[in-house]
Amino acid sequence: MYSSTVMDHFKNPRNVGEIENADGIGEVGNPLCGDMMTIYLKIEEDAIKDIKFKTFGCGAAIAVSSMLTEMAKGKTLAEAKKITNKSVAAALEGLPKNKLHCSNLGADALHLAIQDYEDKKAGIVRPKPKREEKHEHDHEEGGKCHCPYCNIEVTEDDLFCVGCGKMLKKLH
Amino acid sequence: MKPINLDYLSANPLLPEVQEAMIAAIRANLGNPSSPHQVGDQAAETLEKARESMARLINSPSPQEIIFTSGGTESINQAIKGVALANTKKGKHIITSNIEHNAVLRTIRRLRMMDFKVTSVSVDENGRVNPADIAKAITEETILVTVMHSNNEIGTLQPIEEIARITREQKIPFHCDAVTSVGVVPVDVQRLGVDLLSFSANQFYGPSGVGGLYIRSGTSLWPLLDGGVQENNKRAGTENLIGIIGLGVAAESAVREMESRNHHCLRLKKKLIQGLKNHIEDIFINGHPELSLPNLVSVSIRYIEGEGIVLMLDEEKILVSTRSACAAGALQASHVLLAINRDFADAQGTLVITFGKETTEADIDRFLLVLKNVVQTLRAMSPLYKK
Numbered sequence: 001m002y003s004s005t006v007m008d009h010f011k012n013p014r015n016v017g018e019i020e021n022a023d024g025i026g027e028v029g030n031p032l033c034g035d036m037m038t039i040y041l042k043i044e045e046d047a048i049k050d051i052k053f054k055t056f057g058c059g060a061a062i063a064v065s066s067m068l069t070e071m072a073k074g075k076t077l078a079e080a081k082k083i084t085n086k087s088v089a090a091a092l093e094g095l096p097k098n099k100l101h102c103s104n105l106g107a108d109a110l111h112l113a114i115q116d117y118e119d120k121k122a123g124i125v126r127p128k129p130k131r132e133e134k135h136e137h138d139h140e141e142g143g144k145c146h147c148p149y150c151n152i153e154v155t156e157d158d159l160f161c162v163g164c165g166k167m168l169k170k171l172h
Numbered sequence: 173m174k175p176i177n178l179d180y181l182s183a184n185p186l187l188p189e190v191q192e193a194m195i196a197a198i199r200a201n202l203g204n205p206s207s208p209h210q211v212g213d214q215a216a217e218t219l220e221k222a223r224e225s226m227a228r229l230i231n232s233p234s235p236q237e238i239i240f241t242s243g244g245t246e247s248i249n250q251a252i253k254g255v256a257l258a259n260t261k262k263g264k265h266i267i268t269s270n271i272e273h274n275a276v277l278r279t280i281r282r283l284r285m286m287d288f289k290v291t292s293v294s295v296d297e298n299g300r301v302n303p304a305d306i307a308k309a310i311t312e313e314t315i316l317v318t319v320m321h322s323n324n325e326i327g328t329l330q331p332i333e334e335i336a337r338i339t340r341e342q343k344i345p346f347h348c349d350a351v352t353s354v355g356v357v358p359v360d361v362q363r364l365g366v367d368l369l370s371f372s373a374n375q376f377y378g379p380s381g382v383g384g385l386y387i388r389s390g391t392s393l394w395p396l397l398d399g400g401v402q403e404n405n406k407r408a409g410t411e412n413l414i415g416i417i418g419l420g421v422a423a424e425s426a427v428r429e430m431e432s433r434n435h436h437c438l439r440l441k442k443k444l445i446q447g448l449k450n451h452i453e454d455i456f457i458n459g460h461p462e463l464s465l466p467n468l469v470s471v472s473i474r475y476i477e478g479e480g481i482v483l484m485l486d487e488e489k490i491l492v493s494t495r496s497a498c499a500a501g502a503l504q505a506s507h508v509l510l511a512i513n514r515d516f517a518d519a520q521g522t523l524v525i526t527f528g529k530e531t532t533e534a535d536i537d538r539f540l541l542v543l544k545n546v547v548q549t550l551r552a553m554s555p556l557y558k559k
Contacts, residue, residue, distance in 0.1 A: 011484075016552065036555055036556065037555070054555035056554045
């Protein structure tokens with residue numbers, strides 16, 4: 001299922017952990033989707049002196065985090081900003097198609113961590129992004145409701161989506 | 173090192189006697205049971221012998237009430253679509269539970285596209301359906317109730333007899349998906365009182381690709397497959413005789429060995445659950461503590477994700493299954509785990525451990541030891557783990 005590079009990074013992940021008093025922290029993902037990633041940066045002279053990650057997720061998500069930290073370490077911030085999810089996946093010799101959407105979040109987390117560092121430097125305070133995603137009711141009373149996962153029409157009192165089997169009650 | 177198989181649910185190993193019977197059948201060049209000549213007659217005799225063995229396993233009053241299919245999925249599709257299509261003039265309402273297998277859920281989805289209405293009854297935190305909820309959901313339009321015998325993710329057994337009492341009183345056909353129960357725990361169609369019951373050979377050490385459906389005589393349903401008059405005119409197509417022979421032999425040995433297999437499995441299950449509780453903090457054992465399959469343990473390991481656990485165990489040659497969204501391919505948390513109130517993150521870290529007659533206590537010991545290390549490694553990586 002996974003390339004040998006992915007398996008190598010999954011089995012021997014590089015740069016796992018947290019950095020105390022990190023200069024920048026970036027968090028992406030939520031448990032609803034399946035994967036969560038946190039990137040910690042230590043910056044010196046506008047370059048990434050040290051980088052660590054914590055990840056909750058599948059083999060691909062862990063390998064992505066590990067590869068990303070290897071790619072970013074030692075780079076200037078300008079260089080690091082050029083790292084994309086695509087280039088991380090390419091460095092891993094590809095990821096299974098269904099993992100590209102949810103597990104390939106490493107570069108997003110890195111960019112958020114860099115932004116966090118730059119915000120702090122500039123004195124900007126941004127609200128922390130929420131991790132939990134909720135199904136928002138955007139339709140009128142009595143209107144049609146659709147499953148947030150597979151988009152099939154469901155009714156107000158459906159406990160689960162007959163399309164994908166997903167529970168709806170908690171989100172509804 | 174020999175691999176440790178704790179993923180019996182995916183496919184049971186074939187019993188040696190099943191292998192031998194199937195190989196002999198391949199070598200014998202069996203004919204077509206529908207042919208009128210002697211070779212055909214002999215094939216038909218072999219077919220009926222397997223049907224009799226299967227009838228004994230589920231205590232079907234007549235072997236003719238059993239049809240063979242390509243497995244659990246076909247049986248379930250046949251039962252639900254067959255009853256639905258045969259009864260459209262009476263109504264278009266179906267009742268089910270919210271922890272059914274996808275073979276049931278997606279079959280019902282298809283029918284919903286044809287204007288069938290569905291009521292899905294919730295389960296309690298142990299995964300049990302309350303029969304009173306089924307009774308309450310019945311309307312004049314109800315033409316089918318379908319509830320599984322045991323759940324394939326958490327092992328919980330359902331009160332099928334009680335539900336059948338309600339459906340019989342109301343004269344509504346009742347289908348029971350018993351795929352994970354038949355050949356594992358006692359399933360007696362007469363005692364249960366169901367009208368239709370699905371089963372699959374690969375859950376009781378028989379081959380994959382063959383299963384069947386019990387159809388109480390007098391139950392009206394449309395065939396899924398039209399063509400020849402095979403299987404009592406209910407399932408067209410030349411029978412998969414070699415597979416059915418394997419199923420028959422597996423059914424015979426299930427009748428013989430069920431008690432001793434379950435005695436063995438229950439001992440392993442108890443040891444496994446105790447070991448999980450002793451070795452790993454912050455876990456949930458899912459499913460009913462007593463009314464549950466003897467060969468299945470579902471455990472949610474908090475703060476980590478299941479696919480990672482499976483891959484790391486695989487490196488140590490230990491096979492288990494997970495219900496994490498990532499591994500499922502569908503990228504959705506298990507509807508069964510959400511139905512019993514696990515949250516999304518905990519559902520992600522859920523393993524389904526299934527075992528059988530060849531599993532030893534030493535296998536369980538090694539699994540627990542390796543799992544403990546794997547959990548430690550993954551938790552050290554997890555942003556959710558704050559210890």
